Amino acid sequence: MHAKEPVVRSNVVRAAILVATAALAANAVAQQESTTGTLAAISGFVEPGASVLFEPHMEFPNEQGTIAVTFEGPAFNTKGHPFFTPGPNGRACISCHQPIDAMSISVKTLRERWDVTQGSDPLFDMSDGGNCPNLPRAERSSHSLLLDRGLFRVGLAWPPKDAAGKPIEPEFTIEVATDPTGCNTDATYGLKSAQPTVSVYRRARMAANVRYLESAQAPQNTKTGLPLVRDPVTGIHSSMSIMSDARVPSLAQQAQDASATHMAIPITRAEANVLVEFQRKVHAAQQSSNVGGRFDAPNTPPALGVKALIEGRGNPPINGNDTDTGVFLLMDEWKGPATPGDKAAEFKASVTRGYDIFFFRPLWLRDTFGINNIGLGNPYKQTCAFCHNTQITGHDDVPGWMDLGTNNFPHAAAAPELPTFKITCKAEAAPHPYLGREIYTHDPGRALISGKCADVGSLVMQQFRGLGSRAPYFANGSAKSIREVVDFYDRRFNVGYTDEEKADLVNFLLAL
Amino acid sequence: MMRRAFVKKDHTTARALLLVSSLVAGAALAQAPASERNFVACPLVLDTPDIPCWVAEYEGERYFLAVQTGRSAGVTFVPQLKHEVLVEGTAHPDEPRMCGGIVLRPVKLSVNEAEVIPDCGAILPGDGYQVTGPRPIGPDGDPPGGKSTAIRPPPQGPSREEQARQFQADAAAGKTRDFEILYFFDSNYLPFPTEQATVDQAANYAAAMPNAKVLITGYRGQSNLSNGEVLVEDASLPQKRAELVAEIMKNFGIAAEQIEVAWVDEPQHNAGVLDWRKRRVVVKVSAGS
Numbered sequence: 001m002h003a004k005e006p007v008v009r010s011n012v013v014r015a016a017i018l019v020a021t022a023a024l025a026a027n028a029v030a031q032q033e034s035t036t037g038t039l040a041a042i043s044g045f046v047e048p049g050a051s052v053l054f055e056p057h058m059e060f061p062n063e064q065g066t067i068a069v070t071f072e073g074p075a076f077n078t079k080g081h082p083f084f085t086p087g088p089n090g091r092a093c094i095s096c097h098q099p100i101d102a103m104s105i106s107v108k109t110l111r112e113r114w115d116v117t118q119g120s121d122p123l124f125d126m127s128d129g130g131n132c133p134n135l136p137r138a139e140r141s142s143h144s145l146l147l148d149r150g151l152f153r154v155g156l157a158w159p160p161k162d163a164a165g166k167p168i169e170p171e172f173t174i175e176v177a178t179d180p181t182g183c184n185t186d187a188t189y190g191l192k193s194a195q196p197t198v199s200v201y202r203r204a205r206m207a208a209n210v211r212y213l214e215s216a217q218a219p220q221n222t223k224t225g226l227p228l229v230r231d232p233v234t235g236i237h238s239s240m241s242i243m244s245d246a247r248v249p250s251l252a253q254q255a256q257d258a259s260a261t262h263m264a265i266p267i268t269r270a271e272a273n274v275l276v277e278f279q280r281k282v283h284a285a286q287q288s289s290n291v292g293g294r295f296d297a298p299n300t301p302p303a304l305g306v307k308a309l310i311e312g313r314g315n316p317p318i319n320g321n322d323t324d325t326g327v328f329l330l331m332d333e334w335k336g337p338a339t340p341g342d343k344a345a346e347f348k349a350s351v352t353r354g355y356d357i358f359f360f361r362p363l364w365l366r367d368t369f370g371i372n373n374i375g376l377g378n379p380y381k382q383t384c385a386f387c388h389n390t391q392i393t394g395h396d397d398v399p400g401w402m403d404l405g406t407n408n409f410p411h412a413a414a415a416p417e418l419p420t421f422k423i424t425c426k427a428e429a430a431p432h433p434y435l436g437r438e439i440y441t442h443d444p445g446r447a448l449i450s451g452k453c454a455d456v457g458s459l460v461m462q463q464f465r466g467l468g469s470r471a472p473y474f475a476n477g478s479a480k481s482i483r484e485v486v487d488f489y490d491r492r493f494n495v496g497y498t499d500e501e502k503a504d505l506v507n508f509l510l511a512l
Numbered sequence: 513m514m515r516r517a518f519v520k521k522d523h524t525t526a527r528a529l530l531l532v533s534s535l536v537a538g539a540a541l542a543q544a545p546a547s548e549r550n551f552v553a554c555p556l557v558l559d560t561p562d563i564p565c566w567v568a569e570y571e572g573e574r575y576f577l578a579v580q581t582g583r584s585a586g587v588t589f590v591p592q593l594k595h596e597v598l599v600e601g602t603a604h605p606d607e608p609r610m611c612g613g614i615v616l617r618p619v620k621l622s623v624n625e626a627e628v629i630p631d632c633g634a635i636l637p638g639d640g641y642q643v644t645g646p647r648p649i650g651p652d653g654d655p656p657g658g659k660s661t662a663i664r665p666p667p668q669g670p671s672r673e674e675q676a677r678q679f680q681a682d683a684a685a686g687k688t689r690d691f692e693i694l695y696f697f698d699s700n701y702l703p704f705p706t707e708q709a710t711v712d713q714a715a716n717y718a719a720a721m722p723n724a725k726v727l728i729t730g731y732r733g734q735s736n737l738s739n740g741e742v743l744v745e746d747a748s749l750p751q752k753r754a755e756l757v758a759e760i761m762k763n764f765g766i767a768a769e770q771i772e773v774a775w776v777d778e779p780q781h782n783a784g785v786l787d788w789r790k791r792r793v794v795v796k797v798s799a800g801s
Contacts, residue, residue, distance in 0.1 A: 225702030378592035
């Protein structure tokens with residue numbers, strides 16, 4: 001299902017690479033090994049192999065204020081912890097899931113690492129930290145998608161196979177229409193290579209608040225009517241909300257997939273379980289505002305601040321698309337008119353107005369696979385909270401992927417730096433319900449896993465927490481700021497937000 | 513197998529194909545009774561306060577189809593723009609109109625997902641019509657306030673607790689029970705929540721019955737339209753429907769050895785009256801030997 005790593009043909013070369021990456025890793029470690037301080041005190045990039053104290057509550061600055069990252073357990077030294085221990089290519093899970101970036105990785109951090117290490121950080125390993133493995137590592141242009149959009153290369157075998165390894169007959173043909181990275185048409189790494197591979201480019205997701213993502217409310221995927229995939233090891237039904245294309249049924253398999261592909265080291269299920277147990281105890285959320293004050297202060301709306309994630313029920317998730325529950329509960333504590341000039345009060349009022357827009361302002365949801373085609377009608381007049389419904393995190397509690405339009409033409413933002421694929425659905429297959437049988441897309445999304453035409457461009461929704469620390473946004477990094485996210489929705493669904501409404505929405509989202 | 517678009521009045525080739533197929537199948541052209549309105553149309557949605565309503569036009573008359581769906585709406589599947597809708601309903605011209613349309617009740621709406629027709633349907637202004645209620649659109653997805661007049665309350669009967677007790681008692685006693693799953697036209701999708709819940713119930717019943725045998729029989733349907741034309745479902749559906757339900761039951765823990773799958777090729781219908789009830793899978797759970 002996944003592209004294999006480049007074959008190292010010579011044992012001598014392989015040894016040299018191992019020595020070199022070990023040297024890089026050792027050097028990086030040496031810079032921090034002598035400082036057995038706290039992670040929070042570093043307040044910067046945590047290098048794989050570092051010896052620092054991971055504390056139960058840490059805060060890191062961002063443009064809006066601070067973000068909190070917490071751990072439900074005693075403080076521990078990261079040295080030797082599997083989440084922080086580098087593999088043969090010098091990377092560890094921490095490489096792409098940094099506390100300063102809400103356990104994700106931002107373009108800001110990536111650029112800083114490039115500058116500080118002159119591109120030698122293992123983040124920029126050419127397997128997936130470059131536009132294509134065949135490009136020169138030392139050139140910044142070889143990493144443009146990572147440095148400018150925060151995107152890692154995801155190479156997926158084509159055609160896909162099911163969970164049992166049986167080939168799936170796709171419902172469509174796929175052609176490369178444009179290939180600015182050269183990878184999809186490359187003789188070794190492309191669609192017509194000996195191991196046909198489709199390379200798409202996606203953001204790393206948060207390795208925090210994951211217990212909210214794991215479980216499903218029902219044993220069936222209510223959108224498709226089909227049973228939810230089961231974890232083959234535990235037999236438990238998957239939420240199918242893990243990873244952008246739901247290609248793995250559990251966090252443990254995600255850890256195994258990531259370790260093998262991003263860190264070049266396969267791990268056992270038992271080792272993956274250790275990583276999962278760690279992640280289940282990590283929570284992250286905006287914790288303070290430079291203008292509005294701390295979110296653990298008295299009279300703060302209960303859904304703000306990291307405490308809400310720690311205390312919230314994640315398993316099974318609660319549907320917050322209900323006036324009795326509320327996606328982010330109620331924010332009455334901050335409601336009320338603000339005295340002009342009282343900046344803190346104005347900020348708080350803006351956040352609550354933004355929440356009200358999110359929860360109550362109707363818009364026509366239209367031509368969105370995964371919403372309009374599941375019986376709700378096309379169009380369907382509802383609110384943001386209808387799709388972003390899981391209490392406390394704002395992802396979708398009903399499993400499934402949606403085609404919001406971030407990948408597919410005509411709604412996708414112009415992105416000449418991304419590949420474009422032409423998808424042609426076979427005559428006997430059900431077409432994409434709103435785009436028909438010929439689709440141009442920057443990322444076929446779930447369709448690369450299912451082989452289904454209707455799935456082209458669809459991806460799994462993300463959670464809303466820690467947004468202020470992990471720009472850019474959407475799986476393809478097409479929105480550089482939260483304002484651009486709001487603008488996308490405004491255009492996509494013809495909402496007609498005023499500038500004040502947009503500002504309120506931005507303040508609300510960045511407070512999460 | 514090639515999917516076919518619903519018949520349109522100007523789609524003479526497709527109509528000819530369907531006429532031929534209906535004669536070959538031995539079914540004479542059958543016009544639905546005057547009380548029924550079975551037709552294919554491009555749907556319209558009215559931007560009515562507080563909740564949008566769906567209508568369709570046929571033979572110069574407007575018909576009310578449904579309000580925008582929600583968790584408690586009586587019609588849980590409504591049309592989609594860019595797709596034709598097959599409307600199968602019983603007309604009530606003597607009742608007050610809804611959104612300017614004659615009420616159809618009961619009504620089944622099947623979206624033709626096989627073809628995308630970009631200009632099929634439109635959003636129209638509310639035109640002064642209103643589906644009222646104290647709550648505006650928002651969370652829940654429910655229509656506002658009380659249910660609209662087009663949605664009847666469920667019949668009164670035993671409480672849920674009593675039903676659950678009887679269910680378990682019947683299963684434990686080995687009492688045979690049939691579970692019927694209904695489908696949209698030419699669809700193998702199990703509608704949420706009703707049909708998905710029915711499969712769930714069938715699995716629970718089989719699990720609660722010692723040595724249960726499960727016979728799953730799939731059918732396909734035929735819709736006799738008001739204009740005399742006939743729509744026949746794809747021939748592969750009886751088997752596909754039965755097999756999918758069997759897979760879901762196995763996923764819910766029913767052993768493969770307990771399950772038998774069968775299907776009936778002949779399209780079923782009811783002469784244009786509630787033809788949609790013939791598009792089904794029947795799951796019979798009975799005591800094994």
